[in-house]
Amino acid sequence: MSEKRIIRIGLLGFGVVGQGVWKNIENNRQALEFRLGAQLQITEVVVRDMRKAREVAVPEAAYSEDPSRVVDNPDIDIVCELMGGTGLALDLTRRALRQGKIVVTANKALICEHGEELFALARQNGGHYFYEASVAGGIPIIKTIREALVANRFKLIFGILNGTSNYILTRMEREGLSFDSTLGDARKLGYVEADEALDLDGIDAAHKAVILAYLAHGKWVKLDAIICEGIREITGEDIEIAGQLGYKIKLLAVIVRDFEANELSVRLHPALISKKEIIAGVDEVYNGVSVTGDVVGTTVLIGRGAGQDATSSSVISDIADAVFMLQGAPAPVISEEDEAVYKQLADGLVLAPKDQLVGRYYLRIHVKDEQGVLAKISEILAKQHISFATVNQKELEDGTAKLMVTTHKTNETAIRSVKAALSAENSVIGLPFSIRIFDPLQ
Amino acid sequence: MSEKRIIRIGLLGFGVVGQGVWKNIENNRQALEFRLGAQLQITEVVVRDMRKAREVAVPEAAYSEDPSRVVDNPDIDIVCELMGGTGLALDLTRRALRQGKIVVTANKALICEHGEELFALARQNGGHYFYEASVAGGIPIIKTIREALVANRFKLIFGILNGTSNYILTRMEREGLSFDSTLGDARKLGYVEADEALDLDGIDAAHKAVILAYLAHGKWVKLDAIICEGIREITGEDIEIAGQLGYKIKLLAVIVRDFEANELSVRLHPALISKKEIIAGVDEVYNGVSVTGDVVGTTVLIGRGAGQDATSSSVISDIADAVFMLQGAPAPVISEEDEAVYKQLADGLVLAPKDQLVGRYYLRIHVKDEQGVLAKISEILAKQHISFATVNQKELEDGTAKLMVTTHKTNETAIRSVKAALSAENSVIGLPFSIRIFDPLQ
Numbered sequence: 001m002s003e004k005r006i007i008r009i010g011l012l013g014f015g016v017v018g019q020g021v022w023k024n025i026e027n028n029r030q031a032l033e034f035r036l037g038a039q040l041q042i043t044e045v046v047v048r049d050m051r052k053a054r055e056v057a058v059p060e061a062a063y064s065e066d067p068s069r070v071v072d073n074p075d076i077d078i079v080c081e082l083m084g085g086t087g088l089a090l091d092l093t094r095r096a097l098r099q100g101k102i103v104v105t106a107n108k109a110l111i112c113e114h115g116e117e118l119f120a121l122a123r124q125n126g127g128h129y130f131y132e133a134s135v136a137g138g139i140p141i142i143k144t145i146r147e148a149l150v151a152n153r154f155k156l157i158f159g160i161l162n163g164t165s166n167y168i169l170t171r172m173e174r175e176g177l178s179f180d181s182t183l184g185d186a187r188k189l190g191y192v193e194a195d196e197a198l199d200l201d202g203i204d205a206a207h208k209a210v211i212l213a214y215l216a217h218g219k220w221v222k223l224d225a226i227i228c229e230g231i232r233e234i235t236g237e238d239i240e241i242a243g244q245l246g247y248k249i250k251l252l253a254v255i256v257r258d259f260e261a262n263e264l265s266v267r268l269h270p271a272l273i274s275k276k277e278i279i280a281g282v283d284e285v286y287n288g289v290s291v292t293g294d295v296v297g298t299t300v301l302i303g304r305g306a307g308q309d310a311t312s313s314s315v316i317s318d319i320a321d322a323v324f325m326l327q328g329a330p331a332p333v334i335s336e337e338d339e340a341v342y343k344q345l346a347d348g349l350v351l352a353p354k355d356q357l358v359g360r361y362y363l364r365i366h367v368k369d370e371q372g373v374l375a376k377i378s379e380i381l382a383k384q385h386i387s388f389a390t391v392n393q394k395e396l397e398d399g400t401a402k403l404m405v406t407t408h409k410t411n412e413t414a415i416r417s418v419k420a421a422l423s424a425e426n427s428v429i430g431l432p433f434s435i436r437i438f439d440p441l442q
Numbered sequence: 443m444s445e446k447r448i449i450r451i452g453l454l455g456f457g458v459v460g461q462g463v464w465k466n467i468e469n470n471r472q473a474l475e476f477r478l479g480a481q482l483q484i485t486e487v488v489v490r491d492m493r494k495a496r497e498v499a500v501p502e503a504a505y506s507e508d509p510s511r512v513v514d515n516p517d518i519d520i521v522c523e524l525m526g527g528t529g530l531a532l533d534l535t536r537r538a539l540r541q542g543k544i545v546v547t548a549n550k551a552l553i554c555e556h557g558e559e560l561f562a563l564a565r566q567n568g569g570h571y572f573y574e575a576s577v578a579g580g581i582p583i584i585k586t587i588r589e590a591l592v593a594n595r596f597k598l599i600f601g602i603l604n605g606t607s608n609y610i611l612t613r614m615e616r617e618g619l620s621f622d623s624t625l626g627d628a629r630k631l632g633y634v635e636a637d638e639a640l641d642l643d644g645i646d647a648a649h650k651a652v653i654l655a656y657l658a659h660g661k662w663v664k665l666d667a668i669i670c671e672g673i674r675e676i677t678g679e680d681i682e683i684a685g686q687l688g689y690k691i692k693l694l695a696v697i698v699r700d701f702e703a704n705e706l707s708v709r710l711h712p713a714l715i716s717k718k719e720i721i722a723g724v725d726e727v728y729n730g731v732s733v734t735g736d737v738v739g740t741t742v743l744i745g746r747g748a749g750q751d752a753t754s755s756s757v758i759s760d761i762a763d764a765v766f767m768l769q770g771a772p773a774p775v776i777s778e779e780d781e782a783v784y785k786q787l788a789d790g791l792v793l794a795p796k797d798q799l800v801g802r803y804y805l806r807i808h809v810k811d812e813q814g815v816l817a818k819i820s821e822i823l824a825k826q827h828i829s830f831a832t833v834n835q836k837e838l839e840d841g842t843a844k845l846m847v848t849t850h851k852t853n854e855t856a857i858r859s860v861k862a863a864l865s866a867e868n869s870v871i872g873l874p875f876s877i878r879i880f881d882p883l884q
Contacts, residue, residue, distance in 0.1 A: 024593055024737045035592055132590070138738035140590030148574070148582030150477055151466055151758035278744060281723060295466045296580035296745065296755035302720060303741035313738035316593035328770025 004037060007323050010044035010070030012092055013083030017106055017133070018045070019056045020312030021080065021319075032316070036323045044070045048083075071096040078322045080315060081105045086113055097121040097129065100333075102325065104318040106133035106311055112207040116220045123334040128325060130318035135208040136161055136287045138310030139303040140317065145215050145291065152293025154216040156440060157255040159289035160282050161268075162205040163305040164191045165231045165251045169270075170283040173239045173248065179232065191285065201230035202251060206268040209253035212289075213266045217257055219346035227267040227354045233433055234270055238364060241392050241404040242435075247272035248280040252438055258352070265352040271438040272362050272406075278302075290440075357412045360389065360437040365403045365422060366429040369395065373427045377403065380421045384414040400429060406437065446479060449765050452486035452512030454534055455525030459548055459575070460487070461498045462754030463522065463761075474758070478765045486512045490525075513538040520764045522757060523547045528555055539563040539571065542775075544767065546760040548575035548753055554649040558662045565776040570767060572760035577650040578603055578729045580752030581745040582759065587657050587733060594735025596658040598882060599697040601731035602724050604647040605747040606633045607673045607693045611712075612725040615681045615690065621674065633727065643672035644693060648710040651695035654731075655708045659699055661788035669709035669796045675875055676712055680806060683834050683846040684877075689714035690722045694880055700794070707794040713880040714804050714848075720744075732882075799854045802831065802879040807845040807864060808871040811837065815869045819845065822863045826856040842871060848879065 011018050025032065025040055033039055045058045046067050070076055071092050079096045081103055083089050089110050096103050098121060105111065111118070111134055122129040132142045136159075145154070160166050164186060171182045183200070186192050191199075198204040206228040210221050231251050242249050250273050256265040273280045278300045282288035287305030292298045304310035367373045378388065392404040407415075415434055422432045453460050467474065467482055475481055487500045488509045512518055513534050521538045523545055525531050531552050538545050540563060547553065553560070553576055564571040574584045578601075587596070602608050606628055613624045625642070628634050633641075640646040648670040652663050673693050684691050692715050698707040715722045720742050724730035729747030734740045746752035809815045820830065834846040849857075857876055864874045 028593060028595055028737070031595060032593060139741060140586055143585065143590050144582055147762065148585050148759045149755065150762040151470060151474060151755045153470055153473060278720070278723060281720060293755065295470070295751045295758075297749075297752055299581060299743070299745035301741070301743055304739045307739075309737045310739055313591065313593045313735065316737075317590045320589065320592040325770075328767075 004033065004039045005327065006039045006041055007077050007326060008041050008043045008075050009078045009080060009319065010046070010073065010076040011042060012046050012067055012070055012079065012081045012089070014045050014047045014054060014056070014058070015082065015084075016308045017311045017315065018080070018082040019054060020308035021082070021315050022056050022058070024309065024312050024316060032320075036320055038323050038327065040319070040323075044073065044076060046070050067092050071101070072099070077102065077326055078319055079103045080319070081107060082315070084109075086110050090114055093118055094121060097127050098125055100125040100127040102128045102130070102322045104130045104315055104322060106131075106315060108134040108204070108207040108211060112210045112223060115211065115214060120339055124339070126333040128322065130321060131211070132318045133311045133314035135211050136289060137163070137303070137305040137307065138313045139287055139289065139301045139305065140314070141212070141289050141301055142215060143317070144299070144301060145212070149291065149293050149296055149299070152295045153257070153259065154255075154291060154293055155257055155259070156292040157212055157216055157289065158252055158438070158440070159279055160250055160287050161208040161253045161289070161305065162199055162202070162251060163285035163287055164193070164199040165202070165205070166283065166287070167191055167285045169231060169234070169239070169249055169251065172234070172236055173243070176236055178236060179234060197230075200232050202228050202268045205251060205253050209255060209266055209268050212253070213255045213264065216255065217264055217346055217349060218343070219264060219349050219351070221264070221266050221351055225351055225354070227269055227357070229269040231270050234435070235364070237394060237402060237404065238362070238433075238435065242272045242362065244392070245272070245390060245406065246275055247437070248275055249435065250280065250282075254438065262348050263350050263352045265357065267354070267357070269436055271436045273438045277440065355412045358409060359411070359439060360409055361407045361415050362435040362437060363405050363407065363432055364434075365405070365432040367401055367403055368427045368429065369399055369401045370427055374403070376425060376427060377422065380425065381407070381418055383421070384410065384418050386410045386414055386418060446475065446481045447769065448481045448483055449519050449768060450483050450485045450517050451520045451522060451761065452488070452515065452518040453484060453522045453524060454488050454509055454512055454531070455523065456487050456489045456496060456498070456500070457524065457526075458750045459753045459757065460522070460524040461496060462750035463524070463757050464498050464500070466751065466754050466758060474762075478762055480765050480769065482761070482765075486515065486518060488512050509534050513543070514541070519544065519768055520761055521545045522761070523549060524757070526551075528552050532556055535560055536563060539569050540567055542567040542569040544570045544572070544764045546572045546757055546764060548573075548757060550576040550646070550649040550653060554652045554665060557653065557656060562781055566781070568775040570764065572763060573653070574760045575753045575756035577653050578731060579605070579745070579747040579749065580755045581729055581731065581743045581747065582756070583654070583731050583743055584657060585759065586741070586743060587654070591733065591735050591738055591741070594737045595699070595701065596697075596733060596735055597699055597701070598734040599654055599658055599731065600694055600880070600882070601721055602692055602729050603650040603695045603731070603747065604641055604644070604693060605727035605729055606635070606641040607644070607647070608725065608729070609633055609727045611673060611676070611681070611691060611693065614676070614678055615685070618678055620678060621676060639672075642674050644670050644710045647693060647695050651697060651708055651710050654695070655697045655706065658697065659706055659788055659791060660785070661706060661791050661793070663706070663708050663793055667793055667796070669711055669799070671711040673712050676877070677806070679836065679844065679846070680804070680875075680877065684714045684804065686834070687714070687832060687848065688717055689879070690717055691715075691877065692722065692724075696880065704790050705792050705794045707799065709796065709799070711878055713878050715880045719882065797854045800851060801853070801881060802851055803849045803857050804877040804879060805847050805849065805874055806876075807847070807874040809843050809845055810869045810871065811841055811843045812869055816845070818867060818869055819864065822867065823849070823860055825863070826852065826860050828852045828856055828860060
């Protein structure tokens, strides 16, 4: 057999994921190079601060603080952007793609904010932008939607895309712990991002939902145009009552395509999900995605959504795809004028207004324990044409009570009006809290 | 944009899957051709008997009983072998591959029996042999192991690979039905293959296990060298007692690689599996596969394992990969001498002797309800160094009883000796029945 081609890889960033890529290529080099029919060499590793202690020792000649040694280096075949952030990472990704390079990334925030520009840059310069590691860590959801399910149009994609919030919800459920004390543990275990809002307010998972929506439907959705709510307000009693009713509470990304109306709904929020759904059984730090295609039916993928090894498994999978691409014909160069074609898949596709979301809801209402309270509340709901499906009441020691109700089908606007009317009602203490109920077949 | 290249596809066989491929390419043609950057034309459909009524009407010019119009036709870019069987299908696949063609197949029996020869033929002639649809229908398990998890070495792969037997076990569990009456229903629904042994004796799932073992470990295993047992002897009380102990009974394919001993264990048999395992929750006709890689950890894929649409989704995914291959460089031609390289991945890898399997077991023993029976049985087990973990006894109306026991860890040889000794014992009626207990972390 002829000598294997050498593929030269440059890493931008050498944190947890970068070092994982290095280690795992070394550990499984023999099997990997056999499968790829090529030799892999990480010839450049660029970091912000070379003096910072790192677990993996990089040979001196390959180690620098100079990103141009990767992005402007004609010897580098594959650029791995593993530095994160949307500042320098954006500049360097642009520069590499403008030179027709293949870029592999794990940077969900960057894709979510600048993906439209970056994918176009890749096409217009004969390069490529790979991003398996940006969504759901080690789960091959990008490859599955892009390649394995290429025959399908996607009616529904939903799932759990943030491991930290799932870990917190799981421990709250299993151990009856409060949100705060579980969060404390998650922090100690290093599960929570430095910017906690990413995990706790659903932003990280919403980034991923936006990427999946683009991949499946060719439409870029702005983060501020979609429902994005986190898990901070969920209490142990919400989880408990949901459990009694046959549900778990999960932070769900939901992407629904209505082909008749040519409408797309993308959202990220906690939801009551029936325990019969496989995704409801995805606990701890695991992620899970359910994809319903018009041909294949429903396929579910579950795995580790984060962590050094799982994420680097996905980065290496993208490197492998890049190697095959490098061994094949050069990518076609698409002119800027022809870019219009890439909007074709999403032709006329409209983002569904978030206010018009229809569904069932769970409501937690703190009330004074007075006669006739339930009747008053029921009347307020009736004004918005909302009726109870279930009612649970829990007496508190201070003489007040919590009402946990689920509703029949209604919509966002009605629920918002009801919450406002309830909080204005004398018997109601504070603001009622609502959680959407997820109905996959709706 | 330049005119899209036309890719010409020839179908060998136009049964359920072939017609599904036709229909689903037609239904989603626009999105599909956009994604592939090519036009797809099924220009030849070859059947055994043109007079047979079919749901899909093929234009006369494309319809024939002459396979050479596909396999010997230089205009055909992709050959889809969807006829099944290991006779004519083998001849035609050989002929097509010898001419360097790309062949897409759903034929698990053919790969299981002749895969080693056929993959080598593909490599030696610059063609390719794609087989996503041969294992687990619409679940992209081949692509996931081959590409998405390319960075990994696979310690454990296990799962449910036969939908019919899973359907039967699910209904037996949910409705307390007997094997025979559930089988009757499955037959009426058309779920059972004409050759029922394929579904009921585990042969279909064992074919798939052999293919996955090759894909993950590069080693071809003969069907008669592995444990292959079906579900015919499972009773409602086995399922009931297993349920009480926290298990479900599933027909599992199990592929374990011991990297230290360089040993591979491949087997297919009913097993008690903890309800905590995600795979235990895969019910009805669904399939599910759990893959544990040394880098990614455990990833689980669940979906439809059979049926026209799910299977054709996988065939079309292979066609898409073939299209990318056709648009790239021609495949390298590997000489026969260089073929040795392809055994490298499995270098020295030994198939574990099936007798040496170690594990826990469930035993159902029919006994006369006499004093001291349990002591006698316990003694027989003790002679083989087997101890009880749990014991359940069920009195029958005829004065006999059934003992359902689970054991601590032992091995195949010991269990076989125990079953023989038990059946020779005067207090025991008939042959004891055993089911292995699946321990993923063993």
